[in-house]
Amino acid sequence: MKKALLILFIFTFCNQIIVAQKETTVLSIKNTANAPTINKNIYGHFAEHLGRSIYGGFFVGDTSKIPNTAGVRNDIIDALKKLKIPNLRWPGGCFADTYHWKDGIGPKENRPTIVNQWWGGTTEDNSFGTHDFLNLCELLGAEPYLSGNVGSGTVQELSDWVQYANFGGKSPMSDLRKKNGRTAPWKVKIWGIGNEAWGCGGNMKPDYYAGEYRKYATFMSDWENTGGLMRIASGASDADYNWTETLMKNIPGSMLGGVAMHHYSVIEWNKKGDAVDFTEGQYFTTMKEALKMDELITKHGAIMDKYDPEQKIALVVDEWGGWYDVEKGSNPGFLYQQNTMRDAVLAGATLNIFNNHADRVRMANLAQCVNVLQAVILTDKAKMILTPTYHVMQMYSVHQDAKLLPITINSPLYTYNGETLPALSASASKDKNGLVHISLVNIDSKKENKIEIDIKELGIKNVSGNLLASPKLQDFNSFDNPTKIQPTAFKGFEIKKGKLVITVPPFSVIMLEGK
Template identity: 65%
Template sequence: MKLSTCLTIIFFGAASLICNAQTTIQLSAVDNGKNPVISKYIYSHFAEHLGHGIYGGFYVGDTSKIPNTNGVRNDVIAALRKMKIPALRWPGGCFADTYHWKDGIGPKDKRPEMVNRWWGGVTEDNSFGTHEFLNMCELLGTEPYLAGNIGSGTVQELSDWVQYVSSDSKNPMSELRKQNGRDKSWKVGFWGVGNEAWGCGGNMTPEYYANEFRKYSTFMANGGDGKMFRVASGASDDDYNWTETLMKNIPHGLVEGVALHHYAIIDWGKKGPSTNFTEKQYFQIMQSAMRMEELVTKHSAIMDKYDPGKKIALVVDEWGGWYDVEPSTNPGFLYQQNTIRDAMIAGVTLNIFNNHSERVRMANLAQCVNVLQAVILTDNAKMILTPTYHVMEMYNVHQDATLIPLTVKTDDYTLGTDKLPAISASASKDKDGVVHISLVNIDPNKAKQVTVNLGDIKSTHITGRILTSQKLQDYNSFTEPDKIKPEPFKDAILKNGAINITMPAASVIVLALN
């Protein structure tokens, strides 16, 4: 019997156990004609009228003492612009199928109030509506993704919304927009036709929803002047029959994307804490997060049957970790802290999306500010960036770059008799010829030796960044906002067409080669 040898090493003051098992990653050739491009829209986000996601998160109003531009926080604008957020989904989520857009236009003192029945039963005053959102997207340099109401709305209502935001020809809706202070349209391209139609969007059957989609999509297509990308409300997790039914029953000329929702969660009844979790709970969450590989693969295979040319995108427009809310907060506000565990979820999930970019062409992390796996948390005038933010910012080098296929032979992260692949990776080549490789070691106890064989890729210079911390449970707080942040990684050795690195336990590394 051959025994493995181990030693203890120190990274950023934290001890890690490293064994002689080695991960090998083999990069394939870069073929700009055949390899898919990693759509930048994979790195999109989601903002729902939920808790303090909009009010106090993005929007404080133009009379606030917090520095703002037309009511939108300047610190949030700056942070999201640095992260390069390609598209932002709004106004929901479950909220979307109770939202009537005309309630959120015109003078604010004349806008009717409503009760947000899904998220805390709070009063929604509609002070943040269509103009506020679309103007905010312009500030962020991001494209809007509007989720239309087909649960409690009408075909006419959604058709009117399309005209209101996208039409410059003379018609009642464009004239109404001009009366409300916006002469030129915003040319909104991305549209969700309902949300979670199998659940809070109407508890529909897939057959019924497919017919509803056909009807709504037909009238939406005639409403705007710009190119429209219509996303069908897709499956929850492994409801493969839902995807099959939509692909079989919706004509391809009416749909550009089919959605999928999957959250990393332990149990819907008892989700576990966001910070004081055990290693068993960590393992369970990572097991759930890594199931995204299976879900994307199987839903894509169904889509391939009906769309072999891959013209219709798989749009994972809700994903992320979901835990119990923070103590003493409104359970309907879904406010949770964000630890190194969330960095692991983000890194692994984005690697999956990158590697499936021939079909996955948009994804939206849930959610952007103060809700679920947020990239930003706010507390009055204070703002912090979470570990998830830093992973998304580190990974933005993959946006619109050409995928480099790779194979990973990794040892496992084991807990008892259970095991998961320890190392996750994806790679791309950008328009300037720079190759980026993103690596995640989910093992919280052991550093990993990794060899990346570059194949035909020639490189003489390598740089890197790393995100890690002493414990899985570490997080950025309002008293210690920079506890976790990317640091330069200088320990990658490039020699003879290969890279050798030692990845600390629970770490994310992004390398750049040129």
């Protein structure tokens, strides 16, 4: 009997060791010489004339008591500088294909109004226009990304805008720019030719839009930027692979700098769910939609590879993020929503996907920057808060223009109601100073996960880290408690015999630095 009990004890003990071993995920990182660089523009942002994004967000006017520079809030400028914002997309979105840029230049008192037919039916006075936006980008040190009007505009209108913004010599448009107070051109390099042409940009068929793109692109000449303009085609919604195939087949590569793709993490379009008061089932579905980004990039990228094997054309994910029901009592056309730990892990997991596809994805734009959808900044009159998504974007800014370190990971599973998702995601890079950064996300709502990394090959001896976490998935930063969620020093790791062992808390984001 004692012998039988001893055998049972040994079996149980060994089984526990095996289970414990299985619970530690091995993450391998390769220092590969030919790996791509993570383009800083992956960390771009989006500012559409939508709700309180521009008016009441970025722009309060130069007579406001809120401290500002030429009408743009100083606190927002400072926050975005700390974020190292690489580019900013404007004026839309759907709004772009109803926007006529000449209405937003010249003396503000002479500018006509415009009804925002897409977002709330509000009347705008055009007081924030081309000069305001491009000067803001200069203040931020960010590349402007101008989205041109194809849906209701003309080839001449877009051609004139390029000349107005970029031409340094004498011409009707450069003379007009100088008359309006700006002598030197801004030399805007990144231009979108329409937005969501399959929908709000004109409900076009892909063949028709390809022809329109070729026509518009032909007349967008530029002699100011080295290498010319980066012209970006209005790309697919989600898994519309035929759209990408049609564009790549019908537009010469010499005319195409990038092809856009939009994907939002939405539970159901007709029933998006509350931004704060959500269930685990809704959280799981949101994460499922977020992780779908990897499949979308892989399949769109494979189509692009057929026509562009040297990968000269960028896949530009210029709208992404979580989309929920608007906050109770707010204008439904303003798309104002709170930002919780759900959004933090969504952002971290998505950015890991972008980093790991750095060979093809060379630009992306979180939707949106201020007061709209998955915003990094929220304002209420003079008050301003930084959201959990802001903190993730700031933590990940170390990856900008760093060399990708390819990873291999066999993630444990996050299980809910019989469905499973990979619980862990990661990306890694090495910057110009030789610092290695490893970003880790655990989407599991209840369970911590352990990761083991062999760091001998990377030459890492010392490790430090930051953690973004909170007790509840539904936690958020409010105007009453603006610092409830913010990064803290991370100590949940140890180095043993050249291996880094990390305990990743549930629904958390970690950034490790090794040197």
